[in-house]
Amino acid sequence: MKKYLLVMICLLGAGFVSAAENRSRIIATGAATTIDGSAGGGIVPMAALSGYGAREESGGVAFASYVHVPDYTMSAVGGSWSWRNRVEFSLADQRLEHPTLSAALGVPLQDIRQSVAGVKVRLLGDILYSKWPQLSAGVMYKHNHDFTIPGAAGAKRDSDSEAYLAASKVFLGGAMGYNLLVNGVARYTRANQIGLVGFGGDKNDSRRWYAEASAGIFYNKHLLFGAEFKQKPDNLSFAGEDDWQTLFAAWFPNKKLALVAAYVDLGEVATLPNQDGWYLSVQGSF
Amino acid sequence: MRVVILVIVFFITACTAKAPSLSLYERLGGEEGVDDIVYQLIVNISRDERVVDRFKGVDIEKFRTGLVHYICSVSNGGCIYTGDSMQVVHAGHNYTDTEFNAIVENLIHAMDHQRVPTAVQNKLLAQLAKDYGDVVYQ
Numbered sequence A: 001m002k003k004y005l006l007v008m009i010c011l012l013g014a015g016f017v018s019a020a021e022n023r024s025r026i027i028a029t030g031a032a033t034t035i036d037g038s039a040g041g042g043i044v045p046m047a048a049l050s051g052y053g054a055r056e057e058s059g060g061v062a063f064a065s066y067v068h069v070p071d072y073t074m075s076a077v078g079g080s081w082s083w084r085n086r087v088e089f090s091l092a093d094q095r096l097e098h099p100t101l102s103a104a105l106g107v108p109l110q111d112i113r114q115s116v117a118g119v120k121v122r123l124l125g126d127i128l129y130s131k132w133p134q135l136s137a138g139v140m141y142k143h144n145h146d147f148t149i150p151g152a153a154g155a156k157r158d159s160d161s162e163a164y165l166a167a168s169k170v171f172l173g174g175a176m177g178y179n180l181l182v183n184g185v186a187r188y189t190r191a192n193q194i195g196l197v198g199f200g201g202d203k204n205d206s207r208r209w210y211a212e213a214s215a216g217i218f219y220n221k222h223l224l225f226g227a228e229f230k231q232k233p234d235n236l237s238f239a240g241e242d243d244w245q246t247l248f249a250a251w252f253p254n255k256k257l258a259l260v261a262a263y264v265d266l267g268e269v270a271t272l273p274n275q276d277g278w279y280l281s282v283q284g285s286f
Numbered sequence B: 001m002r003v004v005i006l007v008i009v010f011f012i013t014a015c016t017a018k019a020p021s022l023s024l025y026e027r028l029g030g031e032e033g034v035d036d037i038v039y040q041l042i043v044n045i046s047r048d049e050r051v052v053d054r055f056k057g058v059d060i061e062k063f064r065t066g067l068v069h070y071i072c073s074v075s076n077g078g079c080i081y082t083g084d085s086m087q088v089v090h091a092g093h094n095y096t097d098t099e100f101n102a103i104v105e106n107l108i109h110a111m112d113h114q115r116v117p118t119a120v121q122n123k124l125l126a127q128l129a130k131d132y133g134d135v136v137y138q
Helices: A002-017 A099-105 A148-152 B002-016 B030-046 B060-074 B086-090 B097-113 B118-129
Strands: A058-069 A072-083 A087-097 A111-124 A134-144 A159-175 A178-189 A208-220 A223-230 A244-254 A257-265 A276-285
Touching (some): A178 B118, B060 B118
Antiparallel strands (some): A072 A087, A111 A134, A159 A178, A178 A208
């Protein structure tokens, strides 16, 4: 937690001295950063690429996020860099702490770490200017560093890749004059709890397509209120896995900084039901 | 989940009920308002190194009156824009995505400066965003 706070403070500092104001895309079009490291909301990525670089510019972000639900906490740190609003490269490091589960299982293990590397390509369109949504395709490679519990739970492997397609559009003045963000994602995956409980399982071990969506309304160019939905696999007979939802407020005070707060509903996570709580994320752009 | 959907539906439907009586042009402040926005836009452009060089040799008075007319015509101000199409005006210059964004940003700042409400800004931007394909990389 201390290390995490330090990262947050550094990010805030970096945000204030960064060059993001010189990048040309319009404020908030760089989105926030998901816990997987790709530009998007909190749990659902978007077709938008990170940073504010237009097609003759490049830029990136660093982020730190924190999730707190009754029996788990998770922190994620990482960053991404986008080249000419065409390709986004992202890295994230996630750490899940599971004290209740450890006590129930009688094991000394306290946390699970996962690293995520991602690439996302903007295929066509512009989230603001084109008639059709901006369309991007991405792949992620995830490696779970603490496979003991996931393995015991029946997960088949500690590393895997997944792919997704994202379509995003901001309808300018689309909701009573306010800008309306609509985003849909199809993800091809077999990750259990995004990979924190490994990949594949006894009930299902093949990748399948899952739907994710988010929508929001910009109260003004700095403030976005919205919701996300993430359909998830249910591969393990050891424990049910629920879909995830969030209700969020994102604040973009300027092009250097973004802060996101959310209420999250993660459902049942590794036998422990009713995991709803809160989420905080800070992003610095450069 | 039901709550999430309800919230979204509420926000979307709450908006459609309002019957706008004024034209976008009037909500931009009419002739004086649009004049002031365009003037401030030109001021902002003159201070923006990303695009200021593109205006070297441009007849600013012609640009100003042309843009005022164009905004009037796309905002139902009753003007008929008689200038060259956006495609013709920008052809051969290879204006970039960066430059387009820079102009949009300067326009937003100009509207902020003139205290144009968010919803009115968005409606004008929605009209002008349609020209992206006619302006960029032509």
